[in-house]
Amino acid sequence: MTSNATGLPLAAKCALITGGAGGLGKAAARWLSRDGATVVLMGRTRRSLLAAVKELAIDAPDEATVSHFVGDGTVAADVEAAVAHAVATAGHLDICVTTVGGGRNAPFLVFDEKMFLEDLERNLVSAFLAVKYSAAAMALSGGGSIVCISSDAAKLSWPFLVSYCSAKAGLEAMVRVAADELGHLGIRVNAVRPGLTRTPRTESGLLFREEVLPRFLEQKALHRTGVPDDVAAGIRYLAGPESSWVTGQSFAIDGGHELHRATNLEFIARSVWGDEVVDEALAGRIPKSPQPLVR
Numbered sequence: 145m146t147s148n149a150t151g152l153p154l155a156a157k158c159a160l161i162t163g164g165a166g167g168l169g170k171a172a173a174r175w176l177s178r179d180g181a182t183v184v185l186m187g188r189t190r191r192s193l194l195a196a197v198k199e200l201a202i203d204a205p206d207e208a209t210v211s212h213f214v215g216d217g218t219v220a221a222d223v224e225a226a227v228a229h230a231v232a233t234a235g236h237l238d239i240c241v242t243t244v245g246g247g248r249n250a251p252f253l254v255f256d257e258k259m260f261l262e263d264l265e266r267n268l269v270s271a272f273l274a275v276k277y278s279a280a281a282m283a284l285s286g287g288g289s290i291v292c293i294s295s296d297a298a299k300l301s302w303p304f305l306v307s308y309c310s311a312k313a314g315l316e317a318m319v320r321v322a323a324d325e326l327g328h329l330g331i332r333v334n335a336v337r338p339g340l341t342r343t344p345r346t347e348s349g350l351l352f353r354e355e356v357l358p359r360f361l362e363q364k365a366l367h368r369t370g371v372p373d374d375v376a377a378g379i380r381y382l383a384g385p386e387s388s389w390v391t392g393q394s395f396a397i398d399g400g401h402e403l404h405r406a407t408n409l410e411f412i413a414r415s416v417w418g419d420e421v422v423d424e425a426l427a428g429r430i431p432k433s434p435q436p437l438v439r
Contacts, residue, residue: 150207152207153180154239155207155208157180158235159182159230159241159383160226160241160274161185162226162242162274163242163245163270164184164187164212167343167344168338168375169185169187169196170199170372172376172380173200175376175380176379179380181208182209183200184212185211187214188215188217194212196212213229217274218266219273223277224277227240227278227281230281231281238285238289239289239291240275240278241292241293241383242271242274243293245266246263246308247266247297247311250304250417251413251417251425252425253430254417255307263310264314267311267312268311268318271292271315272318274292275333278290283326287332289331289333289384290332291334291335292319292333292334292336293335293375294338296401298394300402300405301406303408304408305409312337320392332382332388332391334391334393336395337398338375338398339369339399341375342369343372350412357369360407363401364401366399374397375397382395416436
């Protein structure tokens with residue numbers, strides 16, 4: 145069924161969303177499916193995926209289906225299999241959205257190579273794998289659109305988030321290179337750059353505590369945090385035909401945070417690692433065997 149027949153702009157399109165059971169993944173799926181796209185959610189936990197599929201199916205039009213694939217977005221074989229599953233579902237893959245990510249808060253001198261590489265794997269390697277395998281599938285059917293989730297950490301200097309900032313900055317460099325290399329195949333690669341967004345995951349952490357949140361809001365021109373639909377609107381634009389002449393870009397969707405400065409997260413580092421460890425690191429000494437405080 146074509147978009148002309150249904151009036152839905154994404155009818156007959158197929159989308160794969162990695163990290164699809166999370167707050168941003170589900171919001172992106174909702175925006176894509178309600179415009180007619182067939183959506184496959186990829187994630188590590190079957191129970192969460194099934195719940196997301198059930199929730200999304202309520203609002204999806206008849207022309208769109210929502211299904212799931214269990215796999216790890218940082219494992220090449222799993223990502224390749226998820227892409228193959230999406231192609232088998234619809235006969236082609238047109239859209240890929242990468243939402244796998246996350247980072248940790250610690251002083252620079254507390255990070256070791258294992259901690260640093262784990263955050264690169266979550267944020268950068270997961271996106272690389274999704275771009276690689278989805279692009280190969282899209283090339284077979286004339287092109288498509290890939291949208292990666294970056295962060296305002298790619299542009300601003302966030303003290304105590306060195307691995308996350310590094311990973312997201314690297315992701316945006318990868319987006320530009322991939323867009324340049326793949327453009328002749330009709331494949332567009334872009335990113336959205338969210339600020340602090342209210343999801344079940346972020347709400348359960350430190351950043352939405354009553355004593356912490358005002359420190360973020362004072363740096364946002366619009367003086368509010370985001371909600372998943374704020375970010376999903378940008379994803380939908382970059383995924384669809386409205387952005388057919390846009391590639392290699394990253395759009396800030398952050399309430400104007402980038403107009404100001406990053407929030408200094410030293411107070412969170414102290415609550416996680418303790419004053420002694422943070423003081424040692426800030427004095428230029430590498431702490432010996434630092435351990436997070438038991439909370």
